[in-house]
Amino acid sequence: MSQNDHKLYLYDNNIDLVIGTDGLYVDNRPMNNRKLIAHKGLTNELLFSIRNRDRKLQNVFSDTLSAYLINPTTKRRLFYKLLEHTSNVGQVKLVLDEGDLRNVTAGLYRIYIAKQDVSGIDKPVYSDQNNGLVFDIQITEQIDQSPTPTQSANTFLQVASTTDGDPANVFTTSAFSGNQDRNFPNALHSIAIYPDAYTGNIDVQASLVESVPSTNNLSTDWVTLESNIQVYHKFLTTGNIIITDSNIQTSTGNVTSLGLQSIIITDNENSNTEINSSNINLSSATTLANVVSLINLAGNTNANVVASVVSTEDTDANTKTYQLRLAGMDYTLSGQSIANVGISAGTYKKPASNIITKNYNINANWIRILHTPTSGNISQVLIRN
Numbered sequence: 001m002s003q004n005d006h007k008l009y010l011y012d013n014n015i016d017l018v019i020g021t022d023g024l025y026v027d028n029r030p031m032n033n034r035k036l037i038a039h040k041g042l043t044n045e046l047l048f049s050i051r052n053r054d055r056k057l058q059n060v061f062s063d064t065l066s067a068y069l070i071n072p073t074t075k076r077r078l079f080y081k082l083l084e085h086t087s088n089v090g091q092v093k094l095v096l097d098e099g100d101l102r103n104v105t106a107g108l109y110r111i112y113i114a115k116q117d118v119s120g121i122d123k124p125v126y127s128d129q130n131n132g133l134v135f136d137i138q139i140t141e142q143i144d145q146s147p148t149p150t151q152s153a154n155t156f157l158q159v160a161s162t163t164d165g166d167p168a169n170v171f172t173t174s175a176f177s178g179n180q181d182r183n184f185p186n187a188l189h190s191i192a193i194y195p196d197a198y199t200g201n202i203d204v205q206a207s208l209v210e211s212v213p214s215t216n217n218l219s220t221d222w223v224t225l226e227s228n229i230q231v232y233h234k235f236l237t238t239g240n241i242i243i244t245d246s247n248i249q250t251s252t253g254n255v256t257s258l259g260l261q262s263i264i265i266t267d268n269e270n271s272n273t274e275i276n277s278s279n280i281n282l283s284s285a286t287t288l289a290n291v292v293s294l295i296n297l298a299g300n301t302n303a304n305v306v307a308s309v310v311s312t313e314d315t316d317a318n319t320k321t322y323q324l325r326l327a328g329m330d331y332t333l334s335g336q337s338i339a340n341v342g343i344s345a346g347t348y349k350k351p352a353s354n355i356i357t358k359n360y361n362i363n364a365n366w367i368r369i370l371h372t373p374t375s376g377n378i379s380q381v382l383i384r385n
Contacts, residue, residue, distance in 0.1 A: 015048050015127075015135070036137040040106065044096040048083065048113065050125070057090025064116040065125065067094045070134070072110050083113070099179065099187075106141040110134040150384045151176045156371070159217040168372045170217045178206065178364035179385040187363045189385045193356040195231055198376035202229040202356070206364035213366055222368065225360050233376055234306075234327040235350040239342025253288040253311065253322040255341075260285055263335035265295065267328065268347070269304045282337055288322045291341065295326070305331045 015036070038044040050058045050065075065083040070076070079100065083092040112134045114122035127135045153173040160170035179187060193202065205222040207213040213221035260282040270276035278298040285291045288309050295307035305328035312321050324341050326333070330349040338345050360367075369381050 015046065035108075036111070036135065038096050038101065038137060038139055039143060040101045040104070040139060040141045041098060041143050043098055044101075046094040046096070047086070048092050048094065050090045050092065059089055060092065060115075061085055061089075065092055066114050066116070066122070068112050068114065069104070069137070070110045070112070072108065078104060078109070101139060104139055106139050109137050109139060111137045150382050152380060152382050153369075154380045156378070157215055159215055159370075170370055170372050172215060172217060172371075173369045173381050175207070175212050175215075175366040175368050176383045177385075178362075178366050187361050187385075189360045189362065189364070189367055189383060191358045191360070191367070191369070192382040193231075193358075193369065193378060194380040194382075195233070195354050195356065196377050196379040197233050198231055198354075198373060198378055199233045200231055200371055200373035200375070202231060202372075203227045203370040204229070204358060204360065205368050205370060206360070206362055207366040207368075208364060210365065213368075217370055225362065226358065229356070229358075231356060232327060234304075234329050235331075235348045237326045237333065237343055237348050239324045240321055253309070253320070254286060255288055255291065256286050258337070258340045260291070260337045260340055261335075263295075263333065263338045263341070265298070265305050265326070266332040266334075267304050268330040268332060268349070269328070279335070288324055288341075291324060304328050 036046060038046070048065075050060050052058055066080050067083055068080045069078045071078060081094060081096070081100065083094050085092055112127070113125040115125050117123055124133055126132060153176070156171035156173060158169065159172050160166035160168060162169055178189065189206075191204065204225045204227075206225050207222050209221050213219065262279055262281050262283070264277060264279050266277040268276070280294055280298050282291055282294055285294060292307040292309050295305075305326055308325045308327070310323050310325065312323075313319075314321070324343065326343070326348075328348070330347075332347040333343060334345045367383055367385075369378075371378055
């Protein structure tokens with residue numbers, strides 16, 4: 001035989017099982033005297049033929065059968081799986097996906113099959129005609145693979161545009177492969193997003209469809225795992241003031257009752273300590289919008305710190321929440337009234353790393369990232385599952 005001529009074999013793991021009505025067997029002829037083998041890193045199919053004591057195949061199309069994997073040392077049940085029916089009478093199969101065996105250490109285990117009756121109670125299915133229930137299965141790691149390589153994307157497809165009449169500019173990654181087909185128990189997807197001077201909102205979506213899903217940002221192929229992840233190029237400090245008003249639709253965020261006096265903002269990006277700090281008088285402010293204007297008017301000394309205000313309504317509680325936002329790369333807040341606007345005094349500095357990391361436990365065929373930028377861009381997205 002040539003040194004380069006290697007034989008390969010394809011064959012089924014087919015095991016005979018005994019099933020009956022009385023569950024009493026005295027025939028001690030063994031039916032399965034070989035050990036089953038399943039390989040980590042692959043999908044393994046084990047076929048089972050269900051026979052009676054006369055070795056005739058039994059119709060089990062309407063039956064529910066389950067396989068249980070047992071550690072013989074600890075007696076602990078590791079997992080169970082439903083057997084799938086084939087098109088052949090009396091034949092079912094156990095499919096062990098790559099993920100089923102990922103956390104199972106290579107070694108010798110035991111497996112048994114049970115049949116569920118109409119009341120939901122498991123009844124024995126025998127591995128021989130001598131009342132045997134279990135048989136051995138060897139889990140090997142001959143070809144166990146390292147984790148799936150990290151997937152990456154650094155280009156984005158624009159799927160909505162304000163120039164076309166859409167409410168916002170929306171971009172999407174291509175569809176990353178998920179891990180549902182390998183059935184990993186924890187179905188963990190880890191995502192890293194790398195902003196580049198980016199401010200905007202990010203959505204993470206998953207899909208269960210078999211083929212590559214639509215790129216449309218409104219497609220029903222996708223479900224949202226997490227929405228409106230807000231990303232700011234600068235460090236964002238926020239404070240809340242709750243205003244109660246009989247007509248919250250016209251509430252203006254009046255702050256006269258807060259007794260505002262002053263706050264001090266120091267722009268630490270400006271190394272000139274003589275001009276980098278502002279002591280801002282807020283006593284004239286009647287609304288939170290006035291507070292914002294006074295802070296931004298002091299921009300000659302704290303030019304890298306910008307104030308803004310947003311509001312949200314709660315019609316059930318009849319309240320309107322006004323949120324003062326201060327954004328900058330490196331700044332210090334202090335003063336008599338800083339706590340009055342719902343913000344803690346202290347120094348705020350944007351971390352050197354702005355990488356956004358997210359983890360999701362979900363069985364999914366596909367994952368994608370949508371983002372709606374205000375400024376900047378996203379340089380790269382990485383996903384591992």
